[in-house]
Amino acid sequence: MLTNSQIERYARHIILDGVGGKGQDKLLKAKVLVIGAGGLGSPIIMYLAASGIGTLGIVDFDVVDISNLQRQIMHSTATIGMPKVDSAEAAVKSINPDVSVIKYNMKLTSDNILDVIKDYDVIIDGTDSFPARYLINDACVLSRKKNVYGSIFKFEGQATVFSSPDGPCLRCLYPEPPPPGMVPSCQEAGVFGVLPGFIGVIQATEAIKLILGIGKPLIGRMMLYDALRMEVRQVKVRKDPECPVCGEHPTVTHLIDYEEFCGIR
């Protein structure tokens, strides 16, 4: 049951067809894990908090750096030097004190990830490296959790929902991460500051739709966004029966910690 102040706060959801009081109640009972409290994590966490997601798990092992603030809008000059999970928690609480935040100031590894994700309804991948993305993908497949994926490079972004019961996973799309030799150092790349805003909002949208069970989820198709052309396209992502993790004869049956690196050259 919604309290009076919740009815006021969520009034625009409650009067909206497709959400309503029942939908808002679902959001308040939902548990969403956001992995990465950076460029993608910022809009994801802020919108999920504003929407009244009851429990937000936030994973990040880094501290806020001044060079983050060009795009990581959840953090601020005042929180430089603070662990990102603490800065994120402060942002959530100032937006919506209804939300309970569970902080994970740690790096996810093959040893701890299954335990971290097990209590959540939806997992959102807002990380910045291939090792993290493959680890999250494999853990979500093994734990049967939906994985709302978003990634960015310079002016371009990709978003999709992986690991739904009949849908594809990251390895159906790209069976293996690129080898470290094929990628530049992270410093060389750079990123357009507003880009993670766009991709992160799509991830937040898809997570909320999954919880409410409304609309057509971004499953089996990937959105491609090009900020310079200002163009959004979609391509099909098929479930691959030969997929090494979710296929008929999986070869990846335990989690892998890949070596750190960051993007294709």
Add this chain to the structure above:
Amino acid sequence: MAITVRIPTPLRKYTGGKDEVSAEGKILKELLQDLEKNYNGIGARIMDEKGAIRRFVNIYLNDEDVRFKSNLDTPLKDGDVISIIPAIAGGAPAKKGKVKKKVYLTYQKRLLNKPVIWEASKKFDVIINIGTASVSGDLGLVGVELEGSGSEVESLIKWFKKKGVKVEPIEQTVLE
């Protein structure tokens, strides 16, 4: 047989910055050969030494992955659009801030004659600068400054704790 090829950001350095080029070929394999002929070096980014499409690059004919068509033998026709779509990772692929963290390390007696700091500096990409050190009775107390990427410093602290070294923060500052 003009076919439009969409070039992703990471490969635009081969096309002089162009995000879209024209190429020819009756099947995908021929198109990629034509692309390499005009934009030297791009082929090796897309295909491996054996000529197969790399596993972290996908090629789409219109909105369909060619792996689910006839792969390199997929027939092409005038007006088709080929998109090269590599895996990208970044949420925020910018420079990682360097962290300086001052901590007190407290050793139990059994660790006193083990080269823990030497081992730590070999294992982690962290500068360990010793400020103060003292041994009293059964305890060794070392004040150190750890300097490195946030994640590396965190991993080192975890490793210290696993070794049985108590780690207590003195203060924390972040460097630009």
